[in-house]
Amino acid sequence: MAAALIEPLQRYLEHAHVQRRLAGRTLSIYRDALTRLQGLAEADGVDLLRLQQAQARRWVARLHAEGLSPRSLALQLSAWRGLYRWLGGERLVGHNPIDGLRAPKAAKPLPKALDVDAAVQLAEHAEPERDPGLEARDACIVELLYGCGLRVGELVGLDVQAGRAARGWIDAQAGEAQVLGKGEKRRSVPLGGAALRALQAWLAQRPRLARADEPALLVGARGGRLGESQVRLMLKARALAAGMPAHVHPHMLRHSFASHLLQSSGDLRAVQELLGHAHIATTQVYTKLDFQHLAKVYDAAHPRAKKK
Known part of the structure; x- marks a missing residue:
């Protein structure tokens, strides 16, 4: 059973409830925080x-070290x-004494990536019972996203060919692919063999689905440019059909x-150029993903990695 709060702390909670009208959940959080504060003070x-x-400040450091x-x-x-603030009033x-104290910054979560086998599984997934045009389009989308590292906005902005109004196009x-990325910066991205084959298969089907005057490379069922949300929904459904996690996204x-x-090249600068990152620090996060992969391999395979 939690210790009763000392009188000034209890009075502040009553003030927060009656005068500030804090919600019940917020009051519960405040009570827990004040109980912890009182416990730290009593211990020291x-x-x-x-x-x-x-x-x-030492208490904040102690709580952080304990895992908060x-x-x-x-x-x-x-x-x-x-x-x-209330005690001062x-x-x-x-x-x-709390003014100027800040909690440590939360570590930025690493981006989630599929392992190589899972990515290949998704890229090679086929649904032959579907409309051949839609199947070819969706296979092309997966190859362009995984094979070229495009952002979804860059993907749906691609036109079939260069033009005055084109934001991006396929050559x-x-x-x-010529794409227009963040900051209106244009870059060229090479298409691998698998992406080119998927592209050619889609281009052979596209005239059947696209409106005659539609410049977009990727079109929806009504013949107009495909939207980002449609790509996300398609990819989620395709990933599920391929036996992948439901949260796969572009x-x-x-x-x-x-x-x-x-992992294959070790060339951070080249990856930066291909992704269109303005700063190398943005790309460096992938070195952490690479290290995680290497660490797992080491832990699983090296005889000196076994923990007794």
Whole structure:
């Protein structure tokens, strides 16, 4: 059973409930935060009405070391900061020791990528019972996303050929895609053999589905340019049909392209150019994915990696 809060902390909670009208869940979070604060003070023999910022900072570091996440720490500090603001208004403290304290920054999650076998499984998946035009189009989409590392916006912006109004286009003869990426920066992306074959198969079917005046490379059932949401829905359904996780999305294939290319080549600058990243630091995240892969291989295979 949690210890009862000391009188100033209990009064602040009542103030938060009656005067600030905080929601029940928020009040529960605040109560937990104040209970933790009181426990820290009791453990170190600190009078909360005489708390100094250096001590509060040590408590934040201690909680972080014990595994409290940056988000949870931010909630703790919000409750503590509100408490001392109220205590100052009540003239119970002369300063707010929590002002200026910030929770550690949360680590950016690594992008999720398919492993090579899963990516190939998705790329090679076929549904021969479907309309051949739609099947060829969807296979082409997967190959362009995984084989070229395109963003979904770059993909749907592609036209069949270059034109004054074209944001991007396919040059099948040269074996490359001209895309307009972030910051209106244009780049050339080579098409691999699998992507070229899928593209040619789709181009053979496209006249049957596309409107006569439609410049878009990829079209929907009504003959107009395919939208980003349609690509996402298609890819999710295709991944499920191929036995893949339900959360496969276009950007995951871009991450897979970058990760697998870096694993094979080790050429970070080349991967940066192919992805169209303005800064090398953006591309460097894939070195972490590569290291994770190598670490798993080591743990599974090396005799000295076995833990007793």
